[in-house]
Amino acid sequence: MVNYYSADAVREVLTWPLVNKAVESALVAIVKEDPKTPSTSFAFQPKRTFTACGKEPGKILLTMPAYVGNYKLKSPRDPGEVEHTHSTLACKLVTSFSGNPRRDLPLPSIQAHVLLFDNQTGQLSAIMEGTDLTTWRTVSASLVATKYLYFRRFGAQAEQERNINVAIVGCGVQGQLHAAAFCAHFRVRQLNLYNRTHSKAQDLSYQLRQKLNIESGTQINVCSSPNEACQDADIICIATYSKEPLIQLADLKTNQGVHINAVGAGEIHFSEVAPDIYQQAKVYVDCYANAEAELVGLPAPITAEVGEIILNGNYPREAEISIFQSMGMASEDACVAQAVRNALSLPQRFPY
Numbered sequence: 001m002v003n004y005y006s007a008d009a010v011r012e013v014l015t016w017p018l019v020n021k022a023v024e025s026a027l028v029a030i031v032k033e034d035p036k037t038p039s040t041s042f043a044f045q046p047k048r049t050f051t052a053c054g055k056e057p058g059k060i061l062l063t064m065p066a067y068v069g070n071y072k073l074k075s076p077r078d079p080g081e082v083e084h085t086h087s088t089l090a091c092k093l094v095t096s097f098s099g100n101p102r103r104d105l106p107l108p109s110i111q112a113h114v115l116l117f118d119n120q121t122g123q124l125s126a127i128m129e130g131t132d133l134t135t136w137r138t139v140s141a142s143l144v145a146t147k148y149l150y151f152r153r154f155g156a157q158a159e160q161e162r163n164i165n166v167a168i169v170g171c172g173v174q175g176q177l178h179a180a181a182f183c184a185h186f187r188v189r190q191l192n193l194y195n196r197t198h199s200k201a202q203d204l205s206y207q208l209r210q211k212l213n214i215e216s217g218t219q220i221n222v223c224s225s226p227n228e229a230c231q232d233a234d235i236i237c238i239a240t241y242s243k244e245p246l247i248q249l250a251d252l253k254t255n256q257g258v259h260i261n262a263v264g265a266g267e268i269h270f271s272e273v274a275p276d277i278y279q280q281a282k283v284y285v286d287c288y289a290n291a292e293a294e295l296v297g298l299p300a301p302i303t304a305e306v307g308e309i310i311l312n313g314n315y316p317r318e319a320e321i322s323i324f325q326s327m328g329m330a331s332e333d334a335c336v337a338q339a340v341r342n343a344l345s346l347p348q349r350f351p352y
């Protein structure tokens with residue numbers, strides 16, 4: 001029997017501890033084995049495919065298969081409980097139709113389903129709506145990258161103790177959840193929001209003010225340019241479809257350490273950040289396999305995969321600029337879908 005997990009069901013169990021552990025496990029599992037940093041988990045993750053929907057730009061289907069072996073997840077009963085080991089075969093099908101939000105009846109740009117297979121028989125065992133899952137796991141990859149590539153350069157406790165200014169460039173689906181999640185995880189002193197359509201940044205600011213604890217002390221500013229948003233930022237999350245650079249080196253603060261989560265731009269992942277930033281930065285990716293195919297022409301060498309840094313602790317230096325070039329990878333989807341499935345399978349959810 002093939003189980004179907006609807007968007008509502010998935011949304012009910014998505015929590016940050018569950019997703020962050022699954023994403024961190026996926027980032028580590030895809031790292032090639034190295035005797036200096038042994039890891040029991042592993043992954044087979046071939047390059048994903050892109051199929052254009054006709055000749056118009058901005059309409060694509062991606063197929064994203066992965067097998068992730070012997071990786072750890074949080075117990076769905078209690079995030080503090082012993083972690084369980086899993087192996088998962090999955091394939092995500094995701095479309096990116098960048099005009100969707102402008103339709104008369106707006107739809108998300110990114111829409112996905114994850115197919116899960118039985119490890120023993122290869123039979124399809126579940127189909128899971130994967131749109132929110134994709135948003136959450138992408139934001140989670142930025143959170144994990146920020147933890148290891150930014151905070152850890154200042155010490156083991158920095159993510160709990162250090163005050164930061166965050167800039168969000170692009171307040172679409174990704175930008176909105178990045179803003180909320182960064183405020184939920186870190187001590188955000190100032191949150192600067194920029195969007196091409198100003199009202200979208202204003203709406204997000206309004207929503208966040210309702211949600212955020214008044215005691216949090218986060219000052220939210222709606223900015224009229226990416227430059228204004230980024231000037232004092234320690235962390236920048238950029239997630240648009242812009243084919244032209246929106247941020248330049250001159251927009252960043254100097255010699256104090258800046259981390260950029262470069263999330264967007266559709267197929268050309270590095271077009272929204274100017275080459276002069278790449279040339280000054282250390283660039284990290286989620287996986288080399290996708291980078292080989294999708295980052296051709298990247299204006300800087302790749303320093304490492306984020307998973308390598310999690311394993312070996314070679315963090316950037318304090319004053320450096322780091323970029324997490326996030327492409328998204330199938331192993332993240334496989335691990336998060338497994339975690340969601342485990343949470344939805346708890347006996348108390350189905351008492352009869």
Ligand SMILES: NC(=O)C1=CN([C@@H]2O[C@H](COP(=O)(O)OP(=O)(O)OC[C@H]3O[C@@H](n4cnc5c(N)ncnc54)[C@H](O)[C@@H]3O)[C@@H](O)[C@H]2O)C=CC1
Nearest residue numbers: 109171172173174196239240241242264265266326327328
């Ligand atoms: N790295 C990853 O794993 C993932 C990356 N993405 C990428 O993140 C980006 C954002 O995705 P969503 O938030 O879901 O899309 P969305 O359509 O909800 O939001 C896109 C935002 O970018 C802005 N924008 C679009 N074109 C622009 C331009 N030329 N200049 C300035 N601003 C522009 C829009 O105003 C909008 O607010 C896309 O490029 C998407 O492909 C999405 C999912 C996963």
Ligand SMILES: O=C(O)C1=NCCCC1
Nearest residue numbers: 094096134266327328329
């Ligand atoms: O990993 C994903 O999912 C996506 N990556 C790039 C853009 C579309 C969705």
